Amino acid sequence: MTTTTPFGAANTAVLGEPKAQIARYQGLRSANSLGLTRSRHAPISSASSSLIRAVATPAKPETVTETKRSKVEIFKEQSNYIRYPLNEEILTDAPNINEAATQLIKFHGSYQQYNRDERGGRSYSFMLRTKNPCGKVSNQLYLTMDDLADQFGIGTLRLTTRQTFQLHGVLKKDLKTVMSSIINSMGSTLGACGDLNRNVLAPPAPIQRKDYLFAQQTAENIAALLTPQSGFYYDVWVDGEKFLTAEPPEVTKARNDNSHGTNFTDSPEPIYGTQFLPRKFKIAVTVPTDNSVDILTNDIGVVVVTNDEGEPQGFNLYVGGGMGRTHRLETTFPRLAEPLGYVPKEDILYAIKAIVVTQRENGRRDDRKYSRMKYLISSWGIEKFRSVVEQYYGKKFEQFRELPEWEFKSHLGWNKQGDGSYYCGLHVDNGRIGGVMKKALREVIEKYNLSIRLTPNQNIILCDIRTAWKRPITTILAKAGLLHPRFVDPLNLTAMACPAFPLCPLAITEAERGIPDILKRVRAVFEKVGLKYNESVVIRVTGCPNGCARPYMAELGLVGDGPNSYQIWLGGTPNQTSIARSFMNKVKVQDLEKVLEPLFYYWRRKRQSKESFGGYTNRVGFEKLQELVDKWEGPEVAPARYNLKLFADKKTYEAVDELAKLQDKTAHQLAMEVVRNFVGSQQNGKSE
Ligand code: HEM
Ligand code: SF4
Known part of the structure; x- marks a missing residue:
């Protein structure tokens, strides 16, 4: 096993990153956070931690209106903890909801959308996203989602890059029925979108290995720690009926602990307060080597560290990853998370809370383009960020432990769980489950009472399969085109696309609907330049620069930058540890071959032993690659x-x-x- 230095991959990848102009923003509530106000102007050493005082909910809302804030901040403040005016808007006869409610409903796990293919008046509908820490889905919840897609959605289910379901096309009049059905099946959409902690990722494999089980348990605990507490979700959708899910006592204890001034005292939201976080917040947990979760793209990446006997001891923490950016705005950028330090296992929830609170207090709230924690860390530098977090944590971070190299693990195919049963990971193109595939999955899941895991790559895992069921299950699935991964084109296995048209309001061009054709054309280019069928590159396509399918980690990323045109990003690696860079702009979709043929041809001819396409493009450099593209006259004919x-x-x-x-x-x-x-x-x- 090869090893890297603890700071290896992440450090190299953040080199050359532009600095965000963040110092201008003066913060949220200066009157109540003396220590933090200082921290904006001068680095704080951990010795000054006595400066931090309990950060209380502002007595008067006026105290938070001193500095410029984005509109969404005002909507949050005036919403009575994410209720008003959504609670009124969902009752009106109109097919849509107003601007404030449109922002608030995101915290409830829904986006208002309209079909951009249709001309004339807007036909509004809602997208619902579930929250499933580590992608765990019970048998009952799967069957409910399957029914809801037919009864109230567009007849398909979509598996997302964050191990959740998306249900598209729900009408406003049906929202309450759909939400309450999900809640009654012990599912939830609370916090799947909005300015708070999103679904917590963990490797989906249901294997009986101590480190995997511990990573999954930790993901569930972190999700519980950061779940909103003020009851707005249940008030709006099930008339206040409480659905209590038992949480481990250590989670409650960590949430309520205010030893280091993290909490809003006397607030129904002790961690979030009235304003929640400045922007979305993403956390992933994994075990060494298993990068099925794209660990470095998260605000916090948590890695289980075990002793020689495989017994979990603590965690390495990475911070500051994020994908979104804005075209032609160099101060916005995708960024890889970098090492923060190590914490013993009993401290993990306190360390997570300290990081979240540091972002809550210091992340920008004036301009949402710069509100993610990556901009705070980029502006402060990791040393200052660490020292502020340490004050809320109440301890110093230990030295980041050495980690082996990351690998991408798909968890597809038939595998042993380690308890006598099997699990079967199935590739689903773009996570879209519909038609005969949907029927076959339902048949198998219902008949054998299977539980489910969703992967961070839009795929599905059927769990708890007995040996005797393998053959009949394989037969049913194969008839519906759900094949063992060795029958799927390797290009499709790692490719991802965001939904884009017709429902995403921000789409500039096609992604999910365009990628099948793009992959076929890439395969044809492979054949033309002499690459073998079992060779592959990681391809990801999005309809705009927001990066919902993480294109900036791909070996070939296509990011919509105009009607039928894409920016081409190169330089990601198969194990998802290197960030891509923009190579060309405005490449028309019909002209892709003009760029891809020379790139793949020279990769085949000039690569070093086992060098991936991403490795090749990084080694050769963009200047040389551009020259090869410009001078391309077609492959030498063999x-x-x-x-x-x-x-x-x-x-x-x-x-x-x-x-x-x-x-x-x-x-x-x-x-x-x-x-x-x-x-x-x-x-x-x-x-x-
Ligand atoms: C400023 C706006 C947005 C930004 C910056 C943004 C960014 C992102 C990012 C970075 C992800 C990757 C998930 C991950 O962290 O693993 C994601 C996921 C996703 N986002 Fe967005 N997003 C935005 C708006 C939207 C909208 C309006 C839609 C509506 C369709 C949308 C749909 C999705 C979906 C479906 C996923 C899961 C990816 C998939 O499986 O296709 N996003 N978003
Ligand atoms: S990347 Fe852009 S087009 Fe694609 S779903 Fe996200 S916001 Fe929409």
Whole structure:
């Protein structure tokens, strides 16, 4: 196993990052946070921690109106903890809600949208996003979501990059029914969007390994710690009926602890207060090597550290990751999280709270483009950030522990759980579950009473499968096109796209609807330049620079920058530890080959042993790559070689044979059928 220095990947990746202009903002409530007001102007050493006093809820709202604040801050302040005017707006006959309620409903896990494909008047609907720490979904909740998509949505479910479901197309009149159905199935959408802690990620694999179980338990505890407490969600959607979920006593204790001035005393929201956080906040937990969670793209990345016996001892913490940016505004940027330090396991909730409170008190609230914690850390530098967090934590962070290299783990395919059962990870293109696939999943999940995990890559894992069920389950799934990952094009396995058109109001161009064609064209380019079928690159596409499908971590990121045109980002790596950089602007979608052909051709020809595409583009540098693109005249034509054998290798033959048996065919029959169907569909112009 190779090792990196503790500060390895993250440090190199933040080099050259622009500094945000953050000092101008004077803070939220200077009167009540003496120590922190000082901290904005001079670095604070931990010795000055006595300066921090309890940060109380402002006695009068007027005290928070002194500095310039964004409109959303005012909506929050006037909302009586995220209730008003949403509670009134959802009762009117209008199909939509007003501006303030549109902002507030995000905290309840919903976005107001309208269909941008339709001309004429706007047809409004709502998107609902669930919250499922570590992607855990009970059997009952899955079946409820499946029903709701048909009854009240657009008939499909979408799995997201944060291990949650999205339900699109819910009408305002149905919102209460849908929300209460989710709540009654012990699900929740509370805090899935809005300025607070979002869904907490953890590796989804249901394996009986101490470190994995501990990471998942920690993710659930952090999610509970940072769940809003003031009851607005239940007031609005189930008329105040309380659905109490038991939380471990250590979570309650950590939330209520105010030894270091973190809490709003006498407030229904001891951590968030009236203003909640300046912006969304994202946390992921994982174990060493398993980067299934894109750990460095989060505000806080938490990594379990174990002793030699595999017993969890504590956690390494990274801080300051984030993807969003704005086109043509260099002061906004995607950023990788960097190491903060190590905490013993019993302190984790206190350390998380201290970081959240540091952002709550010091993150910008005047301009939402700069409100994420990454801009605070970028402006202050990690040393100052650490020293302020330490005051709220009440301790110094220990030295970040050495970690092995990260790997991307998809958790797809059939795997043993370690308790006698199996789990089966299935790839779902763009996380969109619909049609026969939706029916087949429901059939299997219902019949075998399976529980579910959602992955951070828009895929689904079926859990607790007995050996005897493997074959019948495989058959049902295969008939619906849900195949073992070795039958899926490797390009599709790691590709992601955001929803973009027609429902996202911010989309500039297509993403989810455009990516199937883009992937086919990339595969064709691969063939043309002589790359093999089992070779791949991580491709991610978004319809605008907000980066919902994390394109800035891709080896090839396409970020919409105009109608049918994309910025091209290069330099991410397969293990998601390097941030991409913008390579070209305004590349029309029909011209992608002009850029991709030379890039892939020279990667194949000039790469070092096992060098990934991302590694190659970083090593060669953008200037040289640009020259190759500009001078490109097509690949050198190699003499044609014909291979009349259907199967080039034994492994492929065995894989096809296994699949064919499920359909009572021979491998040869199945292969010929696939070829004939493909040719037929091409001829009919229906290659989709
Ligand atoms: C300023 C506005 C927005 C920003 C900066 C933003 C940013 C992001 C980022 C960075 C993610 C990645 C999730 C992660 O951290 O792992 C994400 C996820 C997501 N966002 Fe946004 N987002 C914005 C608005 C929207 C809107 C309006 C929609 C409505 C459709 C949307 C839909 C999604 C979806 C569906 C995901 C999950 C990704 C997926 O599976 O496709 N976002 N967002
Ligand atoms: S990246 Fe942009 S277009 Fe895509 S879903 Fe997010 S906000 Fe919408």
